[in-house]
Amino acid sequence: MTRIAIFIMLVLISINAAFIIYAYKLEDEIKDVNLPNVDGKMVSLEDYPKAKGFIIVFTCNHCPYAKAYEERIIQLNEKYASSYPVIAINSNDGVAYPDDSFEAMKKRSAQKKYRFVYLHDESQAVARIFGAAKTPHVYLIHKEQDKNVIKYVGAIDDNYSDETAVKKHYVEEAIAALNKGEKVIIKETKAIGCSIKWK
């Protein structure tokens, strides 16, 4: 009996360890993302052969910080759709937070006329593997020899509350550096966000 208990404990520990070990870090190559979009179609990063990379942003409907950045996410996609398209992902538990359900995502996307994909990470596996902690949480991806590599992680800019007072546009500055073939200077930033609502 105790052996079984120990075995179960070891399995549980290794599952936890797997989540920690596989959370991506800067310069890691990411696996493809295969998730359903609000239009019902499955989306893969391979659907964008001409893109130079991606602005992957974990976001959601209900969080005040995600709302504060919604317009800026729309603008980023307007500016970079052909080179670094926005891939928005919602990983929140839609049962505990009905505002973040797949149905609510479809409504939000239509209402705000998103021209980028808004993917539903129902199993939360994608958020786990990225190590995403909150919304919004950005991962800037650059294609390097057919590998999708993480070049920047963190906030969109340095002022969530007042767009006109922004001094550093982290994501745009990172893209500008990549376009010039230079190194990204600010590779990681921290920002307040709503914790991802794990199941």
Next chain:
Amino acid sequence: MKSLLVLLLVPFFMTQTSTVEVVKWEGLEKALNNKNGKIKIVNFWITGCKTCVEELPQFEQLHRSFGSQVEVILVNLDKESIEETKVNPVLEKNRITAKVFLLNEPDQNSWIGKVEPSWSGAIPATVIIDQNNNRRLYEKVLTYAELVKIIHDIHKP
């Protein structure tokens, strides 16, 4: 008789709701580093975060029950412009008498790592600072029982 009743009721009316103190990072840092021998329970919240607001009463309970051993510091991260319309009503509704700061530092990357390097910035979040300035981060909702256990664990030799 009537005056006696008034005297008995005075303590209830004297527990006034906390007044928000608006600070920059330096002001909060000073409060976090203040060596008064108490364990500091530092909770970060905004009015728009439902789970954060639901957590407030237990921090208040902790402040009232363990006030001699612990110092509860509630750090509100809302915009200063909604202090009167949104923040104060939440404090009044929950009868908050613990210390409340409004941290007016929109450049969050400049201070999150200084609170605790391992903090991603996700809220709800609570940082517990013991008397030796060791910091423990809880990037989740804490129950009252968990909070009490953490305090007891710190007190153990």
